[in-house]
Amino acid sequence: MKKFIVILLRLVLIVGGGYFLAMFVIPVFGIIFNIGSIIGTVMSLAAILVGIFFNKIVAFCKKHYKSKRGKILLNTFFSIFTVGVVCFCLALGSVAVSANTNAQGQKTIIVLGCSVRGETPSYTLKSRINAAYNYLQENPDSVAVLSGGQGDGENISEAQCIYNVLTEQGIDPSRLYLEDKSTDTNENIAFSKKIIIENDLDTDIAVVSSDYHLKRATMICRKNGFENVHRISAESTKFDKPTFYLREVLGVVKEFIL
Numbered sequence: 001m002k003k004f005i006v007i008l009l010r011l012v013l014i015v016g017g018g019y020f021l022a023m024f025v026i027p028v029f030g031i032i033f034n035i036g037s038i039i040g041t042v043m044s045l046a047a048i049l050v051g052i053f054f055n056k057i058v059a060f061c062k063k064h065y066k067s068k069r070g071k072i073l074l075n076t077f078f079s080i081f082t083v084g085v086v087c088f089c090l091a092l093g094s095v096a097v098s099a100n101t102n103a104q105g106q107k108t109i110i111v112l113g114c115s116v117r118g119e120t121p122s123y124t125l126k127s128r129i130n131a132a133y134n135y136l137q138e139n140p141d142s143v144a145v146l147s148g149g150q151g152d153g154e155n156i157s158e159a160q161c162i163y164n165v166l167t168e169q170g171i172d173p174s175r176l177y178l179e180d181k182s183t184d185t186n187e188n189i190a191f192s193k194k195i196i197i198e199n200d201l202d203t204d205i206a207v208v209s210s211d212y213h214l215k216r217a218t219m220i221c222r223k224n225g226f227e228n229v230h231r232i233s234a235e236s237t238k239f240d241k242p243t244f245y246l247r248e249v250l251g252v253v254k255e256f257i258l
Contacts, residue, residue, distance in 0.1 A: 013051030036247030098215035103206035113148020113158025206230040
């Protein structure tokens with residue numbers, strides 16, 4: 001029975017590690033590369049190696065656990081590893097729980113930008129635009145602050161791209177406010193808040209972003225003084241999720257510490 005459990009565990013580590021390795025590597029060919037890609041690849045390779053050399057690792061630990069120094073080092077390592085796994089799971093759970101929409105008739109929404117290719121929205125940005133459009137259609141009294149500056153390879157700002165698509169879809173331009181200077185999420189929220197205050201818009205807001213990004217986005221909103229923050233979720237693809245969810249776990253931990 002013990003031998004069967006060991007074989008099963010090794011199989012899970014190797015197969016599971018291989019699956020996630022593919023999920024972290026494949027998006028790189030679609031030009032999706034970030035800290036989540038790097039750490040996810042390393043973690044996946046580590047799982048595969050542990051599965052392959054499991055018996056040797058166990059034998060190594062048993063051998064060195066007999067000495068006082070080895071026992072201290074191994075206990076310290078596994079204690080730190082366990083705490084790290086628990087913190088990771090808690091952060092991941094928090095990101096996953098916040099990935100759904102809970103906005104209900106908020107009068108002001110902030111649409112967070114993403115990459116633009118020339119003047120065409122990327123898949124991720126188009127998903128966010130669609131989520132914003134659906135909400136604005138269902139809530140005709142709501143207005144939107146469109147946030148995102150112009151980056152490398154972008155002929156127009158992200159805010160302008162969002163504006164162009166929404167107005168082409170029939171949203172009244174008078175309902176849209178452009179924030180086109182920001183370069184990251186912190187600036188998205190901080191600069192959007194200025195527009196909200198200057199135009200006397202409702203500060204009971206909903207933020208529109210990709211499902212994996214909503215936890216950190218709402219944390220940043222609260223850091224910028226928004227007391228009531230709701231979420232409007234834009235669905236990500238199954239190939240985006242592993243890389244970006246892992247990236248957001250790190251981002252959430254960073255926001256929590258800072």
